[in-house]
Amino acid sequence: MKKRAMPLSSIVLALLLGVTACGNVTQHASEAEDDIVTYLEPNFFKTLYPPSAGFYANGGVLNQVTDRLLYQDPETLELSPWIATKLPEVNEDATEYTFDIRTDVTYSDGSPLTAENVVKNFDLYGKGDKSRKLTSSEQITNYDHGEVVDEDTVRFFFSEPAPGFAQATSSFNAGLLSDATLDKDTTGFAPGKATEIIGSGPFVIEDEQMNSSLTMKAREDYDWAPAESEHQGRAYIDGIKYVLAAEESVRTGGLVSGQGDIARQIEAPVEKHLQEQGLTISSHSTNGVTNQLAFRFRDPRLSDIRVRQAIIAGIDRDEILETLFSDSYPKANSVLSSSALGYQDMSQYYVYDPDKAQRLLDEAGWVRGEDGIRSKDGQRLTLNINEALPQPRSREVITKVQEQLARIGIEITLNPGDQAAQDADSKDINKVQIRHTMVGRADYDVLKSHLHSDNRDSLLNLDEETGELGDPELEKLLEQIASSPREEDRAEASAKAQRMMAEKAYALPLFEEPQVYGVQPYLEGFEEESIGRPNFYNVRINHDRLEESQ
Amino acid sequence: MTARQLWLRIGQALLVLLATYTLAFILLSALPSDAIMARYASPDLGLSSDEINAIRAEYGADKPLIVQYFTSLFGFLTGNFGYSVQTGASIASMVAEALPGTLALAISAFVLACIWALLIAVAASFSRGLRGFVLGLPSLMVSLPSFWIGIILIQLVSFKLGWVPVIGASPVQSLILPALTLSIPIAAPLAQVLVRSIEDVERQPFISVVKARGASRSRIFFGNVLRNAILPALTIAGVLFGELVGGAVVTEAVFGRAGIGQMTVNAVANRDTPVLMAVVVIAATLYVLINLLVDLLHPVLDPRVRRKERA
Numbered sequence: 001m002k003k004r005a006m007p008l009s010s011i012v013l014a015l016l017l018g019v020t021a022c023g024n025v026t027q028h029a030s031e032a033e034d035d036i037v038t039y040l041e042p043n044f045f046k047t048l049y050p051p052s053a054g055f056y057a058n059g060g061v062l063n064q065v066t067d068r069l070l071y072q073d074p075e076t077l078e079l080s081p082w083i084a085t086k087l088p089e090v091n092e093d094a095t096e097y098t099f100d101i102r103t104d105v106t107y108s109d110g111s112p113l114t115a116e117n118v119v120k121n122f123d124l125y126g127k128g129d130k131s132r133k134l135t136s137s138e139q140i141t142n143y144d145h146g147e148v149v150d151e152d153t154v155r156f157f158f159s160e161p162a163p164g165f166a167q168a169t170s171s172f173n174a175g176l177l178s179d180a181t182l183d184k185d186t187t188g189f190a191p192g193k194a195t196e197i198i199g200s201g202p203f204v205i206e207d208e209q210m211n212s213s214l215t216m217k218a219r220e221d222y223d224w225a226p227a228e229s230e231h232q233g234r235a236y237i238d239g240i241k242y243v244l245a246a247e248e249s250v251r252t253g254g255l256v257s258g259q260g261d262i263a264r265q266i267e268a269p270v271e272k273h274l275q276e277q278g279l280t281i282s283s284h285s286t287n288g289v290t291n292q293l294a295f296r297f298r299d300p301r302l303s304d305i306r307v308r309q310a311i312i313a314g315i316d317r318d319e320i321l322e323t324l325f326s327d328s329y330p331k332a333n334s335v336l337s338s339s340a341l342g343y344q345d346m347s348q349y350y351v352y353d354p355d356k357a358q359r360l361l362d363e364a365g366w367v368r369g370e371d372g373i374r375s376k377d378g379q380r381l382t383l384n385i386n387e388a389l390p391q392p393r394s395r396e397v398i399t400k401v402q403e404q405l406a407r408i409g410i411e412i413t414l415n416p417g418d419q420a421a422q423d424a425d426s427k428d429i430n431k432v433q434i435r436h437t438m439v440g441r442a443d444y445d446v447l448k449s450h451l452h453s454d455n456r457d458s459l460l461n462l463d464e465e466t467g468e469l470g471d472p473e474l475e476k477l478l479e480q481i482a483s484s485p486r487e488e489d490r491a492e493a494s495a496k497a498q499r500m501m502a503e504k505a506y507a508l509p510l511f512e513e514p515q516v517y518g519v520q521p522y523l524e525g526f527e528e529e530s531i532g533r534p535n536f537y538n539v540r541i542n543h544d545r546l547e548e549s550q
Numbered sequence: 551m552t553a554r555q556l557w558l559r560i561g562q563a564l565l566v567l568l569a570t571y572t573l574a575f576i577l578l579s580a581l582p583s584d585a586i587m588a589r590y591a592s593p594d595l596g597l598s599s600d601e602i603n604a605i606r607a608e609y610g611a612d613k614p615l616i617v618q619y620f621t622s623l624f625g626f627l628t629g630n631f632g633y634s635v636q637t638g639a640s641i642a643s644m645v646a647e648a649l650p651g652t653l654a655l656a657i658s659a660f661v662l663a664c665i666w667a668l669l670i671a672v673a674a675s676f677s678r679g680l681r682g683f684v685l686g687l688p689s690l691m692v693s694l695p696s697f698w699i700g701i702i703l704i705q706l707v708s709f710k711l712g713w714v715p716v717i718g719a720s721p722v723q724s725l726i727l728p729a730l731t732l733s734i735p736i737a738a739p740l741a742q743v744l745v746r747s748i749e750d751v752e753r754q755p756f757i758s759v760v761k762a763r764g765a766s767r768s769r770i771f772f773g774n775v776l777r778n779a780i781l782p783a784l785t786i787a788g789v790l791f792g793e794l795v796g797g798a799v800v801t802e803a804v805f806g807r808a809g810i811g812q813m814t815v816n817a818v819a820n821r822d823t824p825v826l827m828a829v830v831v832i833a834a835t836l837y838v839l840i841n842l843l844v845d846l847l848h849p850v851l852d853p854r855v856r857r858k859e860r861a
Contacts, residue, residue, distance in 0.1 A: 038717060038718060040717065046636060046637050047637055047638065051595075052595055054595065055592075130604055130608055131608070133605060133608055133609075133638070135590070135597060135601065135605070136601075138595060138596035138597070185638075186638035187633050187638040187639065187640060188638075189638060190633075190634065190637040190638035190639035190640075191637050191644075192639045192640070192643050192647065209647075209808060210639075210643075210647040210648070210808055211647070211808040211813065211816070212806065212807065212808035243717055243718065243806070244806040244808075245717065246803060246804075246806050247704075247803075247804055247806070249701055249704070249705065250701075250704060250716060250717075250804070250805075250806065253704060253705055253708075253709040254709070254716065254717045256709065257708065257709035257710075257712065259709070259715055259716065259717040259718065417582075418818070418819045419588065419592075419819055420584075420585075420587065420588035420819065420820055420821040421582055421583055423583065423587065423588060423592055424582055424583035424587055424588075424591065425582075427591065449596050453598075454598045455596040455598070456596050464599060
């Protein structure tokens with residue numbers, strides 16, 4: 001009988017040998033004849049239309065293939081010339097911007113980057129084109145039109161002061177594209193069309209396997225890096241292989257086994273493990289609105305400031321950060337990151353004090369029931385929080401908040417559902433009373449993007465039914481930030497807004513959200529731009545270290 | 551099968567497709583939020599409600615549901631699948647990119663599953679000592695979730711042993727682990743049905759007659775038993791196709807493989823109704839075709855069915 005069982009084992013053995021025959025095919029990703037860096041992304045890009053490219057995966061592509069008028073230093077956040085030859089001339093009320101531009105720049109299809117083309121770019125990004133389903137950029141406000149002054153000068157006009165415009169021109173959301181690319185409609189920027197997206201950047205999209213991988217090649221004649229950059233000319237590496245690896249275990253395993261060179265979105269618990277394996281962890285602040293819980297103060301329960309203050313005093317942020325995160329996630333002291341423009345330290349308003357929390361709720365008339373949850377006039381103190389799916393460990397954060405607030409008698413529920421459901425529910429105050437969110441943008445305007453009723457309106461300040469604002473004073477401050485022509489006034493308005501957010505207990509900042517990358521030790525020069533998207537221009541492979549690591 | 555029966559089956563298949571399409575449309579419309587909200591109300595864009603409403607009108611999403619239904623149905627009937635709302639990509643090109651990969655995965659997983667099922671059936675029949683263990687295998691295999699098998703295989707075979715790369719793999723290499731992953735849960739019910747029906751056939755009187763005529767054990771098994779036992783397995787194979795599509799969703803997501811499965815995951819997450827309708831129609835068409843094929847194969851494999859039809 002045993003003998004007859006042999007065919008089975010022989011076949012299994014043969015199959016195993018067959019697999020082994022393909023064996024040992026793995027090599028370090030950058031070991032091929034060209035210096036190609038394999039970049040592992042948790043998501044595939046959704047669109048390469050710059051104004052809509054805020055999603056991490058989109059920015060990760062556009063940042064490599066497009067240049068901008070100005071360059072923003074990711075550390076100091078200072079602006080400097082790039083395609084513009086100097087900083088723009090701005091009129092007194094910041095309604096006119098004049099840029100001198102380089103005349104020696106070409107797009108990867110050979111077409112020249114001209115003054116007409118620059119105006120065409122901003123006319124589209126500033127106003128959008130609904131017939132082509134292309135939206136305007138959130139960052140370019142009050143845009144009226146652009147004009148070609150002469151061969152190397154362009155001027156942009158705004159209906160209201162637009163002091164954030166200079167910074168907006170430095171973002172990948174204002175990446176310059178060729179005329180032919182700008183003529184496309186929304187379908188032309190979609191997955192499957194990536195190779196047709198023509199920029200003037202240091203890399204060119206050469207091949208796309210839809211929803212799977214992108215190959216970008218270094219542009220040989222690239223010679224217009226930002227003036228501030230020490231490195232000029234062609235990129236050091238020959239290209240980037242952008243590979244979708246949605247599973248976190250695949251990204252980290254890919255790094256450890258050497259199949260990938262860089263991976264984005266390394267979760268906090270894995271950082272230490274990767275470092276032990278000799279990999280580098282690179283994290284960069286997203287320089288804008290911190291990861292926070294925003295309280296919808298128009299909700300009847302949250303309209304009492306004592307309830308909001310009690311929530312703030314009842315949440316132990318240190319415990320959350322120690323349990324769930326790493327050093328890459330610094331505790332937030334304001335609604336803005338400490339590295340953001342206009343930051344003010346408001347930490348005295350965000351102190352953990354559970355006794356104070358209990359007292360505040362008692363004073364507000366919320367009485368504990370049999371199950372420990374408070375109620376008042378027959379209404380339970382139950383609040384729903386959205387799960388911020390793109391943000392790190394949102395569900396775990398909310399679970400910790402749930403546990404901590406239950407101790408002071410507040411019941412927290414987690415809003416179920418995928419991204420679409422979360423987005424829809426977050427616009428309804430009856431469904432989501434506390435919004436878990438953040439916004440990345442390195443300009444004063446980021447507070448307006450976060451809170452203004454025309455933008456994300458994270459606090460749901462505007463009652464859409466009545467058209468009334470819950471707090472018109474806050475709205476006014478936000479408008480001052482976005483439309484005061486002088487930088488000092490913007491900084492002052494931003495400081496006032498941060499103070500108001502703290503004094504009125506409108507939000508609890510949790511941590512300064514970073515983008516965290518795992519990087520092979522033999523890769524040098526990897527940087528992130530000002531809101532944490534990868535920048536491969538200065539990356540080079542140290543072949544000696546590469547050999548050592550094998 | 552007569553020509554009339556064939557036409558009847560095709561008519562039935564078309565009805566099934568229309569019913570599936572309608573049901574899917576109703577169910578997707580009943581979900582909270584929609585594709586336009588999922589894309590344009592995303593906080594990343596920071597658009598105001600007025601701007602979003604203008605875009606809704608541009609997409610025709612403000613029209614009554616019944617008008618949207620017939621517009622979309624007419625589009626499908628005329629071969630115009632439309633565009634993904636989430637990304638703006640043409641659905642026809644998305645399908646053209648995704649379908650070959652998924653078919654390659656499904657077919658290779660199915661072939662592997664048949665091999666596993668046959669091996670189990672043969673082992674159960676020939677090795678009496680291991681029979682208990684072998685018979686337990688299908689229950690074990692069916693209880694292993696695909697995503698778990700996938701991750702274990704990736705970690706062990708690719709990252710630890712380095713036998714086959716997962717990242718930057720060639721088309722053939724990139725098929726090995728996903729096909730293996732998908733084949734395991736598919737093989738289980740196949741093996742179970744095959745083993746059971748082998749037992750049934752072995753008890754049939756004609757087997758005793760063949761034995762009495764002195765045929766060898768393996769000749770009886772491969773020549774008589776297996777041939778008769780394979781029919782119920784063939785029927786279940788048609789049904790299992792649905793499992794293959796479902797399994798492909800998970801497998802493609804774990805392996806980051808472009809395909810219909812991954813397309814479905816993205817479309818569901820973004821309420822991308824036009825893409826989902828295309829997926830439903832493709833899956834339903836394939837399902838109907840495979841089952842039609844199984845029905846047509848029956849008379850070829852079983853002379854009794856042929857005779858009955860002639861009579």
